[in-house]
Amino acid sequence: MRKEIIYLSIKEFKDIMKEKVYIFAFLLQLFIVIGIVLIGSSYAYIQTYVDDPGSQGTYLLYSEVEGLSRYLTQESIKSVSLRNKEFNGALPRNIDGIIWAEKNNSVKVLLKNQSNLDYLSESIKRAYVKAKLNGSINEEILNPISIAIYPENYSYSITDLFFVEIMQILFIPLILLLPIFLSMNILSDSIVGEKERKTFEILLASPLKRIEIILGKIIPTFIISIAQILIWIIVLRVRGISIFNIPILIIFLSIIMLLLFSMSIVFSNISSNITESNLFLTLFMMVVTLIMFVPIPSENSLLKEMLSYSPIIPIIKISSNPSINFLEIGKYIAIYLGLALVSLSIAIKGLSNDENIRL
Amino acid sequence: MIEKMIKWELRRLFKNKKFKIAFILQLLVILLIIPLFGSYVRALEEGGFFNLSVGGKGYLPIGIYSEKNSLTDIISENKRIEILWLDEKKGFELLESGRISALLKIERDFEDNLRSYKSSTVKIYINSENPKSIPAYSELNSIILGFRDGAIESRISNLSIVKPEVELVYGPPFGNNEIPKNENSQGIIQEQIQIDTTNILTNPSNFEEQIEKTRKSFEDERGGYIVLLVLLLPLFLSGGMLIDLLISEKEKKTGEVLLALPIKREKIFYSKFLSIMIIILFQLLFWITALYYFGRVTNPLIILPLTITAILLLSITGLIGVYSKNYKDSALIVTVTFIVLFFFLFGTSTLYLVGLKEVAAISPLSLVIAIENGTYSTKETIFSILPSLSFSLILMFASTALYRKDEFYFGPRPSITQLIFNLAGKLQIKSRSYGPYFIALIFGFIAVLISIILEIFFGIITIYFTESIFVILALWAIIEELSKSIGIFSASHYYKLKWHEGLMAGMASGLGFAIFENIMFTGFALNIFPDYAVRILIMRTFLSGGVHIVSTGVIGVGIADKKYLTLTFIIGVIIHFGYNIMMLQGVL
Numbered sequence: 001m002r003k004e005i006i007y008l009s010i011k012e013f014k015d016i017m018k019e020k021v022y023i024f025a026f027l028l029q030l031f032i033v034i035g036i037v038l039i040g041s042s043y044a045y046i047q048t049y050v051d052d053p054g055s056q057g058t059y060l061l062y063s064e065v066e067g068l069s070r071y072l073t074q075e076s077i078k079s080v081s082l083r084n085k086e087f088n089g090a091l092p093r094n095i096d097g098i099i100w101a102e103k104n105n106s107v108k109v110l111l112k113n114q115s116n117l118d119y120l121s122e123s124i125k126r127a128y129v130k131a132k133l134n135g136s137i138n139e140e141i142l143n144p145i146s147i148a149i150y151p152e153n154y155s156y157s158i159t160d161l162f163f164v165e166i167m168q169i170l171f172i173p174l175i176l177l178l179p180i181f182l183s184m185n186i187l188s189d190s191i192v193g194e195k196e197r198k199t200f201e202i203l204l205a206s207p208l209k210r211i212e213i214i215l216g217k218i219i220p221t222f223i224i225s226i227a228q229i230l231i232w233i234i235v236l237r238v239r240g241i242s243i244f245n246i247p248i249l250i251i252f253l254s255i256i257m258l259l260l261f262s263m264s265i266v267f268s269n270i271s272s273n274i275t276e277s278n279l280f281l282t283l284f285m286m287v288v289t290l291i292m293f294v295p296i297p298s299e300n301s302l303l304k305e306m307l308s309y310s311p312i313i314p315i316i317k318i319s320s321n322p323s324i325n326f327l328e329i330g331k332y333i334a335i336y337l338g339l340a341l342v343s344l345s346i347a348i349k350g351l352s353n354d355e356n357i358r359l
Numbered sequence: 360m361i362e363k364m365i366k367w368e369l370r371r372l373f374k375n376k377k378f379k380i381a382f383i384l385q386l387l388v389i390l391l392i393i394p395l396f397g398s399y400v401r402a403l404e405e406g407g408f409f410n411l412s413v414g415g416k417g418y419l420p421i422g423i424y425s426e427k428n429s430l431t432d433i434i435s436e437n438k439r440i441e442i443l444w445l446d447e448k449k450g451f452e453l454l455e456s457g458r459i460s461a462l463l464k465i466e467r468d469f470e471d472n473l474r475s476y477k478s479s480t481v482k483i484y485i486n487s488e489n490p491k492s493i494p495a496y497s498e499l500n501s502i503i504l505g506f507r508d509g510a511i512e513s514r515i516s517n518l519s520i521v522k523p524e525v526e527l528v529y530g531p532p533f534g535n536n537e538i539p540k541n542e543n544s545q546g547i548i549q550e551q552i553q554i555d556t557t558n559i560l561t562n563p564s565n566f567e568e569q570i571e572k573t574r575k576s577f578e579d580e581r582g583g584y585i586v587l588l589v590l591l592l593p594l595f596l597s598g599g600m601l602i603d604l605l606i607s608e609k610e611k612k613t614g615e616v617l618l619a620l621p622i623k624r625e626k627i628f629y630s631k632f633l634s635i636m637i638i639i640l641f642q643l644l645f646w647i648t649a650l651y652y653f654g655r656v657t658n659p660l661i662i663l664p665l666t667i668t669a670i671l672l673l674s675i676t677g678l679i680g681v682y683s684k685n686y687k688d689s690a691l692i693v694t695v696t697f698i699v700l701f702f703f704l705f706g707t708s709t710l711y712l713v714g715l716k717e718v719a720a721i722s723p724l725s726l727v728i729a730i731e732n733g734t735y736s737t738k739e740t741i742f743s744i745l746p747s748l749s750f751s752l753i754l755m756f757a758s759t760a761l762y763r764k765d766e767f768y769f770g771p772r773p774s775i776t777q778l779i780f781n782l783a784g785k786l787q788i789k790s791r792s793y794g795p796y797f798i799a800l801i802f803g804f805i806a807v808l809i810s811i812i813l814e815i816f817f818g819i820i821t822i823y824f825t826e827s828i829f830v831i832l833a834l835w836a837i838i839e840e841l842s843k844s845i846g847i848f849s850a851s852h853y854y855k856l857k858w859h860e861g862l863m864a865g866m867a868s869g870l871g872f873a874i875f876e877n878i879m880f881t882g883f884a885l886n887i888f889p890d891y892a893v894r895i896l897i898m899r900t901f902l903s904g905g906v907h908i909v910s911t912g913v914i915g916v917g918i919a920d921k922k923y924l925t926l927t928f929i930i931g932v933i934i935h936f937g938y939n940i941m942m943l944q945g946v947l
Contacts, residue, residue, distance in 0.1 A: 021687060021688065024695070025694075028694070028695050028698065030820065031698075031816065031819070031820060032698060034819060034820055034823040035702055035819065037823065038819065038822075038823070086531065087531045088531065098531070100532065101523070105521055105522070105523040105524060106523060106524050106526070107523045107524065107525045107526065108525075108526050108527075108528045108532055109525060109526070109527055109528065110527075110528050110529070110530070110531065111527065114527065117527055121525035122508070122512075123508075124523075124525055125522045125523055125525060126508065126511055126512070126515075128522070128523045129515055129520055129522055129523070133520065138476070139478075140476065140477050140478035141476045141514055141518070142511055142514065142515075143478050143511075144472070144473060144477075144478055144479070144507055144510040144511060144514065145430075145478070145479060145480070145481055145503060145506065145507040145510065146478065146479075146480050146481070147480075147481050147482075147483060147500060147503055147504075148480055148481070148482045148483070149482075149483050149485070149496065150482060150483070150484045150485070151485075151487060154485065154487060154496075156493045156496070156497075160490075160493055161493045161494055161497050164490050164491065164493050164494055165494050168418070168490075168491065169412055169414050169415050169418060170412065170414070173414060189687065235823075238823070238824055239823065242490065244457070274686055274687060275603075275686055278686070278690060279376075279380065283380065283384075286384075291413070292413060292414070293412070293413075293414075307413050307416075308416060310413045310414070312413055312414040313413070313414055313416060313417070315414075316414045316418060317417070320418070320491055321420060321457060321458065321460070321491065322456065322457020322458075322489055323453070323456040323457040323458040324458065325458070
């Protein structure tokens with residue numbers, strides 16, 4: 001690499017560092033990252049109350065069938081025994097309903113939330129049959145599968161379940177991409193700013209090739225993004241949120257950066273002032289976020305096939321698994337490297353067109 | 360004249376490329392959302408978000424040591440699971456390294472056992488050091504349990520075992536039926552909602568209990584929550600346009616021509632503000648009508664709190680537009696404000712859903728949820744509209760005050776410190792003996808608002824890194840003392856203060872702070888625990904009022920005599936921090 005590129009990069013880097021606005025943006029991102037983690041934990045906390053996969057609720061139970069309570073527990077229905085059939089008054093807050101099970105194959109249920117009925121009644125029926133037939137038939141018949149978990153006394157909190165999922169699928173990729181999105185703005189501001197100030201022509205008159213000028217502008221933004229990504233990874237560590245395979249992650253994110261940065265240059269080429277380029281970038285980022293993060297309830301197979309190449313999938317795979325299959329990730333790396341090089345060449349071609357520079 | 364100017368501005372906006380794109384974008388979103396809305400709400404309610412999300416595909420790599428059978432067929436249908444067929448040794452190796460998050464071992468004669476009414480064991484091995492083992496185990500467990508239930512069902516029907524009839528009843532079927540017939544389970548649900556709105560007043564302390572209380576109603580309210588997300592879009596898009604109108608005049612230097620017009624400067628500002636307001640109202644009406652027509656909004660009255668939110672948003676962006684030098688400046692400040700505002704609006708409405716309605720009602724968006732669910736009350740309405748409306752009015756006043764100044768057009772733009780001193784200069788009164796104290800007192804009021812914002816911002820960051828309550832209390836003491844000192848500094852800018860005058864000015868600032876803070880606390884207390892409000896007011900007036908006055912008084916001495924500034928500041932903070940700790944001990 002020629003010395004001049006390094007000089008240019010250092011100059012650009014200093015320019016960026018001088019802007020109070022960007023320092024401010026960095027602090028802002030810290031706040032966002034922390035806010036995201038807090039949102040993740042409150043989501044997990046609330047979700048635990050709304051939707052506990054390991055429990056169908058607690059019910060008052062009057063049973064004429066022996067052992068029903070035990071079998072209900074197997075069906076993840078907790079029960080509190082009632083001595084008498086009669087029950088008067090309102091249901092306590094932590095009780096979801098009442099189950100009356102009589103000998104003659106009749107069960108009556110009173111529910112606070114009737115939408116659970118279908119699922120619940122299947123569970124009650126199974127528990128009832130098991131309790132009634134207990135001892136009279138081979139136990140294996142009504143117990144086709146038993147699950148054994150190793151390590152044996154393993155248990156987890158449901159809050160952790162929701163937290164791990166939402167962080168790994170949604171928020172960690174978001175945090176990792178955040179600095180890249182911001183740097184796209186810095187880069188296009190720097191290029192369009194040169195155009196607006198008419199200093200680009202001076203830069204072109206210097207003995208630098210156009211690709212070298214681009215490199216000189218990309219390198220500092222690239223370093224800043226990587227530094228930020230690493231800082232966010234450390235910030236997440238503080239809270240015990242691990243991100244795995246950091247070297248490969250950085251390589252993949254660099255390729256994504258190259259792709260997005262070249263697009264940012266393309267946008268700067270076609271826009272004549274900062275307002276315009278900002279508009280393009282905002283729209284572009286909205287589309288990108290929409291495609292990557294918003295769930296798409298569609299059964300269209302072509303769309304699905306396309307979405308399975310979304311860069312979010314390798315990012316999640318790399319960052320959330322302690323160990324990965326390099327061949328699979330290599331496929332994504334190859335695809336995105338190709339795309340990045342194509343868009344970089346478009347960007348350079350656009351820049352070599354003098355009309356784009358002189359407005 | 361102002362009508363004419365509004366017309367100009369509107370015409371200009373409609374010619375604007377940016378506006379056109381934003382409007383088309385909104386139309387697209389609305390067109391997309393209406394058909395997808397139902398499926399989104401359902402997916403979110405069923406926890407299906409992760410199944411639908413693009414990144415969820417193949418999220419859980421799982422090793423299976425078994426032959427293919429009916430259970431593995433079902434597992435492989437799950438899109439989130441990526442199956443690796445492994446032998447036992449390789450399986451444990453990969454589990455150890457983290458390549459797979461769980462290893463499933465199924466008996467060789469699983470399929471035969473299934474057909475011959477025998478039982479088999481399925482073993483799940485996980486590596487508890489891998490965080491992903493939690494979702495992997497949970498997902499596998501639920502699939503296998505579902506499979507087991509299906510197997511039991513088919514065995515029961517194959518063997519023609521009689522299943523019981525499950526009958527849904529709406530009241531206790533046995534004994535002397537004291538509950539009247541109409542008080543069925545529906546009635547119980549309604550009773551629960553009543554508990555939510557009334558009972559909290561007397562018993563707000565137990566957070567978990569409140570979550571539990573609203574657990575059921577949460578599911579219904581989530582629909583309203585998504586409506587919010589949709590409706591905020593036009594608001595946030597339009598906020599940027601006001602800034603555009605204000606800044607483009609500066610960048611293109613056309614503002615100077617406007618200033619030369621024979622019209623009051625604030626009217627220029629109002630014309631811009633109103634034209635955007637008209638557009639927002641039009642957009643909101645359009646959205647709400649459309650959503651109402653498609654049954655996504657139940658009560659068109661939600662336009663009222665949304666308009667209040669729009670005014671809040673516009674007054675903030677207006678101030679930014681007036682203050683910023685150029686687009687680059689404003690773009691970042693706007694992003695910051697929008698994010699902070701977004702956190703505030705959504706944070707409070709999340710609190711509202713969780714059940715802390717009294718605190719959360721301060722955000723107008725909570726009122727949107729309340730109106731959507733038909734649970735709003737007059738008190739709640741006033742409580743959610745008044746603070747944001749008065750805050751907007753203050754901001755609008757500030758914007759027009761700045762807009763009148765030439766410096767914001769011709770530069771150099773005054774710094775924030777200069778603006779503060781300017782404001783203090785306005786507060787100068789003739790009497791030399793009361794002047795500094797008056798300035799300090801007024802700045803004491805303002806310091807409350809400044810410190811609340813800073814306390815929330817830095818409090819959140821601090822809580823993330825350390826959960827120590829002492830660090831946060833110390834941080835808050837520093838922030839409060841700093842914001843109270845602003846008043847003394849401003850006073851000392853205009854009046855030469857001797858040490859005893861500095862002390863008095865500090866005490867005045869502390870007094871102003873304490874008065875305003877107490878008013879706010881009492882307001883909250885009246886809303887949350889009305890029985891204790893008077894007691895809290897009296898206690899706070901004497902205790903915290905005294906501390907604020909003393910601590911800032913000490914700092915005032917330092918500001919009057921700059922030699923001792925650091926020392927007195929530290930002493931002031933220590934007094935404040937000590938009081939905070941004492942209060943904490945008292946509470947515990």
